[in-house]
Amino acid sequence: MASIYAIKSKNGITKYYGDITYNGNRYRKCLATNKKSALLELNKFEHEIFTSLLSEPSTPKIEVNKAYWDFLRNLELSGVKDIKIGVLPRLKRFYEYLINIRIIYLEDITPIHIQTFLNKRRKTRVMQGTRIISTSSVNREIQVIKRFLSYCVSMQMIDRNPALAIQYFKKDNATQRFYFSDEHTRAILENAEEFRDFLYFLLHTGLRPTDTFTLKPKHISNSYLKLQMNKTGDYLNIPLSESIMGIIRPRLVNEFIFPEIDTSWNKKQCLKNVRKNFEPDFVRKNNINLHTFRHTYAHNMLNKGVPKEVLQTLLGHRSIKTTEIYANWVRKEELERWVT
DSSP, X not given: OEEEEEEEOTTSOEEEEEEEXXXXXXXXXXXXXXXXXXXXXXXXXXXXXXXXXXXXXXXXXXXXXXXXXXXXXXHHHTTOSOTTTXXXXXXXXXXXXXXXXXXXBGGGOOHHHHXXXXXXXXXXXXXXXXXXXXXXXXXXXXXXXXXXXXXXXXXXXXXXXXXXXXXXXXXXTTSOOOOOXXXXXXXXXXXXXXXXXXXXXXXXXXXXXXXXXXXXXXXXXXXXXXXXXXXXXXXXXXXXXXXXXXXXXXXXXXXXXXXXXXXXXXXXXXXXXXXXXXXXXHHHHHTOOTTHHHHHHHHHHHHTTOOHHHHHHHHTOSSHHHHGGGGGGSOHXXXXXXXX
């Protein structure tokens, strides 16, 4: 609201002042020594005030450092058991990259910064320099970066997500992913010690290890596994075999179904237990990890003749194209069975 008022000085000169109140703030200015001129100047004064207000940023600049720690605290509060699995190391690499190139504020991050970081990551060597980082690993880093910046947008720290312009790198699907043979799985389970039930569960459900780590009794209902998957946020609702239920039932009294892998140290010990069944060179060459059990489950189900549409549901894939990656795993005897 704008108004004019007059004040007479000690020497008898009358001056007219403009008075504008906006959003609880008051702005005043001497306009002229006569009312007609003051009315003209008042319009200019109003224009100056509102132009300056509109030019101010709608939100204060948020530092990358603050956003990074806010995001990690949000993960902890959301009930994620161990943020070090998957998210933290990948996001930390991107965060350190931004600090190194002196990006202070979130709004200064551009798609070019992200793409440059990813291009460098693709050239990184892992496992004591024996091989280049896999395309899947780089794509998982893209997922984490998008997740972080999406959180920043939702919290109104920034008004756009620069990671949305980043495309996932194409995988070479002609290369068959490694899976355990029957001989491998027998040896692994025989030497599994306290991790046997956990590994047997992975082998016969195909559930991602990251989902299995935080599996609770509430996720088991009438011999069905029902949970929201960490990776996609989609809901899984699949039946469990009697052999799996035989493992789970005695464990329903625990907070977690598999408390033996509830810490980072235990998870590392479990993976170490699996890898000890192979030569170190074999482990490096085939990138053996806990996710290999999911590949093995898919391979075994296809060889049983399970249709890919059914396998898609069992694995919780959003797209049938993801399931079709395993199509070349079917042994020739199973293929020949369907040819008349």
